[in-house]
Amino acid sequence: MIKLEYEHRQAGHCENGVTSNLLNYYHLKVSEPLIFGIGAGLFFSYLPFLKMQHAPVTSFRVWPGMIFNRSTRMLGVKTSIQTFSDPKESMNILDRILDQGTPVGLQVGTFHLPFFPPEYRMHYNMHNMVVYGRDNDTYLISDTVLEKPVEISYKDLMRVRFAKGPFAPKGRMYYLTSVPEEVNLKPAIIKGIEKTAYNMTGIPFPLVGVKGIRFMSRQMRKWQKKYGDEKASYYLGQVLRMEEEIGTGGAGFRYIYGAFLNEAADVLNQDWLKEISIEMGVTANRWREFSYLGSRNCKKRGKPEESYDFLAGIVYDCAAKEEAIFKKLRKIK
Amino acid sequence: MEETHPKEMKPLKFKWFNVGQYTFEKDGRFTNHIGFDYIPEEEALTDDAQKIIDERIEEARQKVLTGKMSPVYYYMEKTWMDPITLSKFVGLSMFTVKRHFKPAKFAKLKPEIFQKYANAFEISVEELKNPK
Structure with a gap:
């Protein structure tokens, strides 16, 4: 029986929450928004040729795993990441590392997670959680979407660690090996902001960043004509689910990023960042307005003036606002 | 700066989780909510997705029964896959x-392939060939 003194805290997003909580275990207080900003997590991509759950992939964040990698590297924390081909071996190594007194983060698939309610299941393989203790056959899990820590059996844990499907986790586990006593947040924050601003405005490819938002908005105007009412509303619903439901902290991470800019202004002593954080908040509210009106449209209770054209207009407006914000942020020093 | 702060700017309601949600207050603060204000059932998005998936499963079942599609299609929809x-x-x-x-x-597949599909859907080969 082993149980580490790991503090379970809820978070808006699983990966930020796990990283922040793991650092907190080593007495390094870095909040969730700071991790998100330093890891340059904010992004947008719309990939109509890649269909998941029968709808085009819309993502409001960077590739899974990147936030953890970048933020720990920027803070000078050394980590170890492993994947496995043999399930039994992976569990043995997990046991050994837990016995040494290290909490371990795991990438798992959500479809067979027993504590997820069946109605919320989907084949999503990029969920993160932390194991912080074990008894003979049960493991203690801290999952940031739940209010309290939970338990899981050996068999179930092995199953979710080796879930199949796209982006299969292959037993991916990660833990911190050495943590500095003090970190210098300033260069890390500046680099994080630079990277995000480049990702959003600088990449010369039409489907990502601000251009991607504009592209989605243009496509949205055509959905109804091209695919018919039913499919169009399903596509819209899928965008809204990615924006609001899949642990984004609301409005596709825009609220978290605003909170990050607000904290960064205090750390860097740069007041203009506070103003930009307010602009970010206004943009986030606009995104949320889109999801409210959109969800009504999905259920066919929207007024006639809340058509796809109208919704696409809101998205276009968001793109303009974000472009202005990130153009300013690129000049950070 | 223009005011975009509609009255109903509460976090969207989730059916099951109290996921931490951030909000932007009028005075320029960001707060982290964990508890939610109550929003009526009709406003939630989750239910709707569930209903759509149920409809898809039923539609797939009809297609298989009328011989338009094979059972693989039905079981794929039933297990939420694409x-x-x-x-x-x-x-x-x-x-x-x-x-x-x-x-x-x-109908012409080899037994090994049937077994692969049966394993993926966690059913027996018999069930795979004769869906209800």
Whole structure:
């Protein structure tokens, strides 16, 4: 029986929450928004040729795993990441590392997670959680979407660690090996902001960043004509689910990023960042307005003036606002 | 700066989780909510997705019963998969998996392939061939 003194805290997003909580275990207080900003997590991509759950992939964040990698590297924390081909071996190594007194983060698939309610299941393989203790056959899990820590059996844990499907986790586990006593947040924050601003405005490819938002908005105007009412509303619903439901902290991470800019202004002593954080908040509210009106449209209770054209207009407006914000942020020093 | 702060700017309601949600207050603060204000059931998005998926499953069942599609298609919808996910589960290419949606192709498959699909859906081969 082993149980580490790991503090379970809820978070808006699983990966930020796990990283922040793991650092907190080593007495390094870095909040969730700071991790998100330093890891340059904010992004947008719309990939109509890649269909998941029968709808085009819309993502409001960077590739899974990147936030953890970048933020720990920027803070000078050394980590170890492993994947496995043999399930039994992976569990043995997990046991050994837990016995040494290290909490371990795991990438798992959500479809067979027993504590997820069946109605919320989907084949999503990029969920993160932390194991912080074990008894003979049960493991203690801290999952940031739940209010309290939970338990899981050996068999179930092995199953979710080796879930199949796209982006299969292959037993991916990660833990911190050495943590500095003090970190210098300033260069890390500046680099994080630079990277995000480049990702959003600088990449010369039409489907990502601000251009991607504009592209989605243009496509949205055509959905109804091209695919018919039913499919169009399903596509819209899928965008809204990615924006609001899949642990984004609301409005596709825009609220978290605003909170990050607000904290960064205090750390860097740069007041203009506070103003930009307010602009970010206004943009986030606009995104949320889109999801409210959109969800009504999905259920066919929207007024006639809340058509796809109208919704696409809101998205276009968001793109303009974000472009202005990130153009300013690129000049950070 | 223009005011975009509609009255109903509460976090969207989730049916099951109290996921931490951030909000932007009028005075320029960001706060982290964990508890939610109550929002009526009709406003939630989750239910709707569930209903759509149920409809898809029922539609797939009808297609299989009328002989338009093979049972693979029905079980794929029933286990919430899509062609990409299913192809990764059985270890075949997406193109091949989509071909097996045709009843004529499905009837000619080898026993090993049947076994692969049965394993992916966690059912027996008999059930795979004769869906209810």
